[in-house]
Amino acid sequence: MANLEAKIFVAGHRGMVGSAIVRRLKSLGYSNIVTRTRSELELLNQKAVQDFFQSKKFDEVYLAAAKVGGIHANNTYPAEFIYENMMIEANIIHAAHQNEVQKLLFLGSSCIYPKFAPQPMNENALLTGQLEATNEPYAIAKIAGIKLCESYNRQYDRDYRSVMPTNLYGPGDNFHPENSHVIPALLRRFHEAVNSRVKEVVIWGSGKPMREFLHVDDMAAASVHVMNLDKSIYDTHTEPMLSHINVGTGVDCTIRELAETVAKVTGFQGELKFDASKPDGTPRKLLDVSRLASLGWNASISLEEGLAQTYRWFLEHQEIFRK
Template sequence: MRKVYVAGHRGMVGAAILRHLQNRQAGGEPLELVTRTRSELDLTNQVAVRDFMRAERPDVVILAAAKVGGIHANNTYPADFIYDNLMIECNVIHQAFAAGVKRLLQLGSSCIYPCAAPQPMREDALLTGVLEPTNEPYALAKIAGIKLCESYNRQHGVDYRSVMPTNLYGPGDNFHPENSHVLPALIRRFHEAKRDGLDEVKVWGTGKPRREFLHVDDMAEASLYVLDLPRDVYEANTQPMLSHINVGCGEDISIADLAILVAKTIGFTGKITQDDSKPDGTMQKLIDVSRLSSMGWRARVRLEDGIRETYAWFLDQAASDIRAK
């Protein structure tokens, strides 16, 4: 029986990965799943992580824990984003190795690529240019995570892998009015505008930037797909100094068109305007997914369907919050 520790199981991605593993478990796969909440285990605490790894001795570690947020959060709390993410990665990866863990998968972000990288962004665009200033601290921490895995592989012969997803969304997303990413922020804004009878919604930026969106269930499926690849297959499609794999759907959409799609899904019929006093961020972020596609995995959830499902989850959570009061 494999013992699998999922770090960050209450986050959007970690929860989706845990659901998929639980489905495998229910289907008869011999798995022992280990989780800890933040109050039970502070991943920024080296001693606590060391003691946990020594006690549990997992066979596999999935590192989905991270401090994440949108443009506003990254701009406002840069020290928190670089410190917390570096500490989580250093503690989990090193203490996993010290406890004898041979296989680990860490999740990063497509923000690791330079803001002027050729589109779509290939894995070998890493460290070839300047990062987007609004999220540079977070991106540097995620790059460090990749290099940690590569270094432990080279020096110690372990099998630590990294997957770099595009923008993720879905059930369990963060809908905070200031600290959320663009898609959940739009869902909340248009929902509240419809609820309050507003006739106009302002969307941050010019609307021209293009973004790629991947449903979190697709990300969970891709993560486990990469984790389960035989080592020779994985290494045949990577390099010792370029060991991460992009995960995305291979299509993008402008923020303006995304706003229209979200408004249509929610049923908001008012005017949509752009607030060009707000930052746009990188003008395009489309990742090259040909490497993962060549290994046999492709995204399945259409954006329209995913937004509809995510909005249904948002409404259900809002109703649950009301009932809880």
């Protein structure tokens, strides 16, 4: 049973995932949620994090804080991506342990799996092959977070769990023209095309690669669900030294289908042109979510519904993306 009085720290509450987790917790009636901005608590500062945990005595921690970005950002800032993510994870997980926090949920990424892992990707695929080169530093940092959780569980009998989401989107996403992921990038591009009355939108690649997308509110719901699973039930569904669980829809679509849906949502009626001279990336990237389904959770927000909601959010907040 969930303890609605539990003192919970949500690290990264201003990010897309962290803010969704806070919304989810509040909607369920949790009344003791603690958050801190970066100016209030620098998560890269080990002493600051230790002092914070020592003074607050948390019951649960959601570790959603991370440095994230698309291919361009990962290629441009690999040092920052591996350093900042590893430091945040190490500081928070270790501080949680030292201050007797028994329950923690670490949010990772599906990029932890090998580039050519069998599809759909099962949790057992971890560390069975070479990673995608463009985001290898980020992936290694996330793998380190999983192994930190597993190690504290193994040595100290902690209850630190990890969830690996597929490609996320939704309110609070990054719509930067260069550093954003595919959905916010397409939503912005089609929006600008409609406003400029452009008759054609060019999309990189052939449009044939397949991707899976999960609305961030579904991700938040899954995170709280996994955190609240009874430890005995969780353990029976988790193999030794395998503490992570995939979170996704179990359904993918081609980039062409995604673009066509974005065009519909934004009202773009022009032509879609795919530039096959540009790289496609991995042909397919789909998670096997059968483990999570066996634990009682499935996604509920369809792609078109989620895209429409995200586009409405963008329209309401577009002033902050015009810089």
